Amino acid sequence: MRLLPAVLLTCLAAIARAESPPLPPPPAPAATAWILVDQASGAVLASREAEARVEPASLTKLMTAYAVFHALRDGKLKLDTEVPISERAWRAEGSRTFLDVGTRVPVEVLVQGMIVQSGNDATIALAEAVGGTEETFAALMNQYAERLGMRASHFQNSTGLPGPDHRMTVADIARLTRAIIREFPDYYRWYSQREFTWNRIRQPNRNGLLARDPSVDGVKTGMTEAAGYCLVSSAQRDGMRLVAVVMGTSSMKAREDASLALLNYGFSFFETRRLRAAGEEVAVQRIYKARGGRAPVGVAEDLWVTLPRGQADRATFAVELAPKVFAPLSPSDRTGILRVAVDGQVVAEAPLSPLAEVPRGNVFRRIWDTILAWFA
DSSP states (O other): OOOOHHHHHHHHHHHOOTTSOOOOOOOOOSSSEEEEEETTTOOEEEEESTTOOBOOGGGGHHHHHHHHHHHHHTTSSOTTOEEEOOHHHHTOOSSOOOOOTTOEEEHHHHHHHHHTSOOHHHHHHHHHHHHSSHHHHHHHHHHHHHHTTOTTOBOSOSSOOOOTTOBBOHHHHHHHHHHHHHHOHHHHGGGGOOEEEETTEEEEOSOTHHHHOTTEEEEEEEEETTTEEEEEEEEEETTEEEEEEEEEESSHHHHHHHHHHHHHHHHHHEEEEEEEOTTOEEEEEEOBTBTTSEEEEEOSSOEEEEEETTOGGGEEEEEEEOSOOBSOBOTTSOOEEEEEEETTEEEEEEEEEESSOBOBOOHHHHHHHHHHHHHO
16 A cells, blocks of 8 residues: 655654654755655655656656556567567667567567667567557557556657657656566566677666666666666665666766665665555444444555654554445445554555455345434
8 A cells, every 4th residue: 555655755754753763864866856765655765856757768668668568468469479570660769679670579589678778679669569550559658657647757659769748757757667566577577687689799788786786676777868867776675675766867877876875775764564464354344234234344455654764663553434334345345544653643544445245134134224324
């Protein structure tokens, strides 16, 4: 369950009491925009210009990959599907996988060419395989962006080449990255691949953090003259995963240094806890007209919170149940809310719902509960 970033940011100073380790301010990278987010809770631990619309360069390929991964999962493509290389893909500007026009290349090769080498030719070939044309595929990218809540982002192509209305925000990039890691863990492995060879040409992964820090396992680099040097990175330490997005730095080293500084800050001063598991009983609720008159309720998704170190142990819970709820009910029906507070400050909340279908009781139960409900 997503931790409310605005609540977290406003409460950090209030909940950092003397009995907890001090919480210093986050690093301030020399970058156009940046953000640090916890993967499990969605908590924003630090940011600058998080909602500013900027040129994403090859970070665009994260959305291209997301759409391709959906096509693979839905059976529209298979990893061994051979894709014809069009002249448009072959003529692609910028980074290349060095595909030959008129040949047929397996999807798995194209995906690695797009992710590891950031090959624009491989990217366009995949876009054409899924959408027929790159223009149609870009429309699909925008539909997926809308589903994910990336309301400030818009795509005009699959590669990230500059366009007048081709923009993303670091907040949206982090949201998309979290979705890839969460929804496609089997495919995410390609983002840690250190090199890839095709046509007897070996090319390394441009993400230098893969070599600098063993906890880093992705994600994507980008660079154009207008966008500057950009990097999305993700690392996992002691079961906690963070995502950092840095845009508009001056060099490859600058984007790596900035990203690593943000990741180190998050791991050093924050911790993420699962406070309630999906399907775990939180309360037993009175359900009018239901068989037995009561039903257990809980959270539909794991409830995660990210807090400054030492704060999670002081978390308290408050359950607010709807006063009049009537059967029949399903697990998709919201019947209450669970709030998590630290030192009196609400830091997270999650809807409560029945853990199973709640059918109606017999006619006598329904009549009796109708009468009771009048006076409740």
